[in-house]
Amino acid sequence: MTAWTMSDTGRSAAGGLPAGETAAQLVHRRLRDDIVSMRRRPGDVIFEKEIALEARVSRTPVREALLRLADEKLIEIVPKSGTMVARIPAEILPEIIVARAALEAVTVRAAAESARGSDIAGLRAIIERQRETLATGDIDGFHATDEVMHRAIAEAGRLPGLWSMIVQIKVQLDRYRRLTLPQPHRMERALAEHEAIIDAIAGRDAETAAAAMDRHLDGLRVSLAPIRDLNPDYFSGDVGAVYDRWAGEMA
Structure with a gap:
């Protein structure tokens, strides 16, 4: 966790909030x-007073933000016990991956059919930025460029609305994905998979592009067991049963 500095919150020197953003939205x-x-x-505990002091806001917008995060299943508010970061619900990860794969199959096919030369050049540039983050071991930067690339594919396919839908459904999946990136050679594999996707788009090969995207996202499925074993306290539910059922259905 990092401190909420002036630049982090986007406050002006006069102490104002970013244009169009309320204190509750900022905290959220x-x-x-x-x-x-x-x-x-x-499992990390969240202290309402501490957040208010760090963000330099009153406790009312902090409470509003926490209620919204609870609705999103990202935190748990336990009366008389406190507030903590929720565990990742393993039982819904398979459905999220299936839904994301289905939507991204559409966007990547559309990109292979509709991408302009400038779109492909942009995708190549994103790959180069990701290569740079890999070289420096910048996991946060690697994840950020991954997000940019998948969004750019949807935009190249003239389907930005589908990416907005994907963003809404993949929040819990993103938490799990962040646990996979530090694993040995995971980022190298992801980069190679991204290159294969972009090559297929550049070659106007929609079938190959869709297959490459499916292989890329399938890596999340096969990583669940080892990630679960390394971080058992980060997941809720019977993770072993979920994985066994998932592996059987996908076999």
Whole structure:
């Protein structure tokens, strides 16, 4: 977890909030980012007073932000016990991956059919930025460029609305994904998979592009067991049973 500095919150020197953003929205955005990025990990306690002091806001917008995060299943508010970051619900990960794969199959096919030369050049540039983050071991930067690339594919296919839908459904999946990136050679494999996807788009080969995207996202499925074993306290539910059922259905 990092401190909420002036630049983090986007406040002006006069202490104002970013244009168009309320105090509750600011707190929600920052806490949500901390949770999804795993800077705040499952089980970490969240102190309302501490957040208010760090963000330099009253406790009322902090409470509003926490209620919204609870609705999103990212935190748990236990009366008389406190507030903590929720564990990752393993039982819903398979459905999220299936839904994301289905939507991204559409966007990547559309990109292979509709991408302009400038779109492909942009995708190549994103790959180069990701290569640079890999070289420096910048996991946060690697994840950020991954997000940019998948969004750019949807935009190249003229389907930005589908990416907005994907963003809405993949929050819990993103938390799990962040646990996979530090694993040996995981980022190298992801980069190679991204290159295969972009090559297929550049070659106007929709079938190959869709197959490459499916292989890329399938890596999340096969990683669940080892990630579960390394971080058992980060997941809720019977993770072993979920994985066994998932592996059987996908076999």
